[in-house]
Amino acid sequence: MENETKNILQELETSDYKYGFVSDIETETIGRGLSEEVIRLISQKKEEPEWMLERRLKAYRHWLTLKHPNWAHLDIPEIDFQDVIYYAAPKQTKKLNSMDEVDPELKRTFDKLGIPLEEQMALAGVAVDAVMDSVSVKTTFRDTLAEKGIIFCSMSEAIKEHPELIKKYLGSVVPYTDNFYAALNAAVFSDGSFCYIPKGVRCPMELSTYFRINAEGTGQFERTLIVADEGSYVSYLEGCTAPRRDENQLHAAVVEIVVEKDADVKYSTVQNWYPGDKEGKGGIYNFVTKRGLCREGAHLSWTQVETGSAITWKYPSCVLLGDNSSGEFYSVAMTNNYQQADTGTKMIHLGRNTRSRIVSKGISAGKSQNAYRGLVRVSKDADNARNYSQCDSLLIGDKCGAHTFPVMQCSNPTAVVEHEATTSKISEEQLFYCNQRGLSTEDAVGLIVNGYAREVLQQLPMEFAVEAQKLLAISLEGSVG
């Protein structure tokens, strides 16, 4: 049986990356490399106001003083930041007014991705801001949202149309001084999504952004800013894909979330960037900074299913500033072949009676390395803070690695912080039992893994949960051990 399993394993490792097609769309790019000139050019192409350019330059000058971080449990090849194209936009001559005007090739790309960009999305209840390469292509359902006072548009538009909100909130949660990639992103970000939910408004539909890197040699640096004003609610989804290429591509995004008093934000990600081939060639370097700030009584929940990227470096975090605020982090990180993931969260308890919960499920297969890295900090004034963390690892095959690096810092005697972790593998007995009841080994593994990840998948909105399950199955193919 062991042999059979090995065979299936190898067979499946060769299964294709379903989203690895390249769209034949004319793109407008600027030359490779990074300098003040390039930043001025990006800003100019985006017709940005002067204050935005100033912010970019400030971030760039700061970035020049920084060194590439190397503390993660990752083997990151040296990245030549002068060999990256920092701006690529699908060529368009004029502004789009209706769906029909969208480039048919572009529409086909999105169809292949399975993004319902058409009117039928009303039924699905999804409003999509699709970001291809660096420019936000089309934002759907803006009118419906506008009735409620909800702003949902590309970052470029927001800079022009809502400068007061952007000036107030952009960089307020993740300042450019935060880290190497946050600085780089603040200097060169080309687009992204902006979302504002006014006081007391419950966003009537799931908001969603799809990211796709299409052009060759480009880096994607999108920036997302969500502001949920007092007592509001929004559920936000983010999906990512990229075509297969032999070279590595860089994705360094920043997501900032401001959760005002008593507001509630749910942010879900299904990340499926091209992971590289089974030899470990190509794939996206996914270096993302995600953080939310919770005021009094606010609640922020991060859910992520990470199956793609050659290297993932990402720690969606919650700063629990206000009293009685709470944060959650649910994660499934799946690595196969030569993928590396170093992901986790930070829960910073500053306010009183703050609560946080971490559920992390790592799955490593092939020759991959999967690390959970977490920080739970309870500051001196965070009376009655509570944290519960659970970090489980599942190993499939004997060439992979699973690592857990939780840090707990507690400076308040009324706080309770708990961490538990287990490591397991799919046992022969489990597989035998399933086989005996007529399941193929492959189905059995899928079943066991989905069961293992269930607690997290349940947190996803329905449509995403189905996609995530399929993705897990695809990424798992060939990893039976």
Added chain:
Amino acid sequence: MLKVENLCASVGDKQILKGINLEVKAGEVHAIMGPNGSGKSTLASVLAGNEKFTVTDGKVEYEGENLLELNVEERSRKGLFLGFQYPVEIPGVTMANFMKIAVNEQRKAQGLEPLTAAEYLKLMREKSAIVELDPKLTSRAVNEGFSGGEKKKNEIFQMAMLNPKLAILDETDSGLDIDALRIVATGVTRLKREDNATVVITHYQRLLDYIVPDYVHVLYKGRIIYTGDKSLALKLEKEGYDWLINDYKEE
């Protein structure tokens, strides 16, 4: 011995006891019955001095003293014993050590010398026999890994060790099989004297077959709505509380 007048208590914003009146004299056994959530356990906790509850009104006199002015351990040292409904596990603290400190604290409060090791061991052997408690359990950590029955026996064992004037037993019978129930109840009866009193909080009449009460009180929505003799318990067992509650509503 104990005189409770118009006792009102709350937890947070929630008023639970709404004017309890109860008098317990030496040599008496009182049973307090009532449906779930009527405030039985709260009454026990408040009398023992649990700071989670706030006394909002009323008086409690115990042995001529204002009980409400005393803290938990002072009440204990003056002979008030609470048998917990859910005895707490205290990892790493052995029963023997725990009880030794408790007994000697009580003796200190009474102006007595602490027991010598030999005296203490003798006392422990003697008292553990009353509840047929496996002497081995006394070398284990307090309640840790004890079965439900062992935990309850352990409560009565501690009661025997501390020899209280007033024992309040909060659902000591719940979760016990008939043998354990007999042992626990017999233990309580053997500890009964002319100069002490027992308040038994219970759901079931079956405990009262062994511990015969002089009075049976029915607690409902934070008040004692009816008091009778032991026949009341039998009637409640057969007919439930509805007839009483309905009467009460009509009032």
Added chain:
Amino acid sequence: MSEKIVSELQARPVLEPRIGSGCWSVDLAKGEAITLERDAHADMVLTGAGHEGGALCLTLEPYSRLNIVELVDQEGATTDLRISLLEGAECSVTQVVTASSNLRVEASLDGRFARFELGGAFILSANERGTVQVDVRHNVADCSSRTTFKGVASQSAVGKFSGLVYVAPDAQRTDSEQLSRNITLGEARIETLPQLEIYADDVKCSHGATVGQMNDEAVLYMRQRGLSLATAKRLQIEGFVSDVVLRSSTELCREAFIEALESKLEKL
């Protein structure tokens, strides 16, 4: 002080006597090491004000058994233990810390069926700083390890525990458990990093960490039985660390442990 004094190195070999009992001094600066021969059994009590001169290196030859007990009660002590366990060797270490100090233990499981156990506790008060670093390296298959470190920090003390369980590729059937349990009182701070680094799939590894406070219910329970608040708290802390201090392997210097513990608890 670069000298590590090892007292009471008692050997009770199973097959034939090789070493007697007595006191050893080991010059750490010279890199001297101790080897426990095949099948030998020994108890070892480490005393002295730490080992600043370097690490105390121990090699346990196949099927030998070593029991190490150490009380760290001197301000500013630094201790460093490096233990290599060969096939079937067993090592048990108990460390109790009652003063500002810096502890490091590295156990390498280098032979199959080796077993390593560490029980430790630190109790810190005032402005004391204590750091503990425990690395357990499963380099080969079929070994097991258990690490439990308990921490109590009161007043303005800071206690740090950092643990690593490393499981090498092919160290299959590793069975490892790592626990860090802590109580903070007053203004004290606790940091704990229980880390796992695993490169083999057929393993049973778990770790847990908690930072908490006194159990109020237990305190209430004890007060109901007449114990004062202070006694109830002290007793709870004593109970919290007692399973480490009173492990069967600590018989050698149990009295010293209890004495150190009691005098420390008075200061909390």
